[in-house]
Amino acid sequence: xxxxxxxxxxxxxxxxxxxxxxxxxxxxxxxxxxxxxxxxxxxxxxxxxxxxxxxxxxxxxxxxxxxxxxxxxxxxxxxxxxxxxxxxxxxxxxxxxxxxxxxxxxxxxxxxxx
Amino acid sequence: xxxxxxxxxxxxxxxxxxxxxxxxxxxxxxxxxxxxxxxxxxxxxxxxxxxxxxxxxxxxxxxxxxxxxxxxxxxxxxxxxxxxxxxxxxxxxxxxxxxxxxxxxxxxxxxx
Numbered sequence: 001x002x003x004x005x006x007x008x009x010x011x012x013x014x015x016x017x018x019x020x021x022x023x024x025x026x027x028x029x030x031x032x033x034x035x036x037x038x039x040x041x042x043x044x045x046x047x048x049x050x051x052x053x054x055x056x057x058x059x060x061x062x063x064x065x066x067x068x069x070x071x072x073x074x075x076x077x078x079x080x081x082x083x084x085x086x087x088x089x090x091x092x093x094x095x096x097x098x099x100x101x102x103x104x105x106x107x108x109x110x111x112x113x114x
Numbered sequence: 115x116x117x118x119x120x121x122x123x124x125x126x127x128x129x130x131x132x133x134x135x136x137x138x139x140x141x142x143x144x145x146x147x148x149x150x151x152x153x154x155x156x157x158x159x160x161x162x163x164x165x166x167x168x169x170x171x172x173x174x175x176x177x178x179x180x181x182x183x184x185x186x187x188x189x190x191x192x193x194x195x196x197x198x199x200x201x202x203x204x205x206x207x208x209x210x211x212x213x214x215x216x217x218x219x220x221x222x223x224x225x226x
Contacts, residue, residue, distance in 0.1 A: 105159070
C-alpha cells in the first residue's frame with residue numbers, strides 16, 4: 001500500500017521555540033493531507049485539512065497562528081508549532097488522501113515541550 | 115450530529131479466544147465506515163472498510179466486521195486473538211464528501 005512518512009518521529013524542545021513536523025507521501029501524490037492531534041489514551045482529533053497550493057482549513061478551536069500548516073507540493077505538508085508550550089505536547093499524526101480517496105496515515109510525531 | 119461511538123474503553127481477552135469490538139454510528143445516511151489499529155507510539159493502519167454491498171467485510175490480519183443498519187453498528191471481530199493483536203482499535207465514519215470522524219478507541223489487552 002501507499003506510504004506516508006512523518007519526520008521527526010520524536011522531538012523535544014524548550015518552551016517558546018518553534019517545531020516543524022513534516023508529512024510526506026512517498027509513492028503517491030496527495031492533493032489533500034490532514035493533521036490530527038492525539039492526547040494520551042485518547043482518540044484522534046482533526047486539527048486541519050491541508051490542500052496543496054492553498055490555505056489550510058482549520059477545525060473550530062484550533063489556533064491557526066499557533067499551528068502553521070504549509071502544503072507546498074503534492075507530496076509534502078508541514079505543521080509548525082510556533083512558540084510551543086508544555087500544553088502543546090502531544091502526538092501529531094498526518095494522513096494523506098490518495099487519488100482513490102483512501103487515507104494513509106503517517107507513523108506519528110511525538111512532541112514534548114519542556 | 116455525525117458521530118462514532120465505541121462503548122468499550124478497554125477489553126482484555128485471552129490469547130486464542132475470540133474478540134468483538136463494538137462500534138455504533140450516528141449519521142443521517144449510511145456512512146463509509148472503517149476500522150483502524152494503532153500500536154503504541156505508531157500511526158494508524160487500516161484493517162477494513164465498508165462502503166456498500168455485502169454487510170460482512172473481510173479485512174487484514176484475520177479481522178472481519180459486520181454492518182448492521184438496524185442497529186447502527188459496525189462491530190469488529192476476530193475468531194482467535196494473537197498476542198500481537200494487543201493494540202488500540204479505532205472505528206471511524208465518514209459521510210460522502212465530509213471528514214473522517216473517529217470513535218474514542220478501544221484498548222485491547224491480550225492475556226497469555
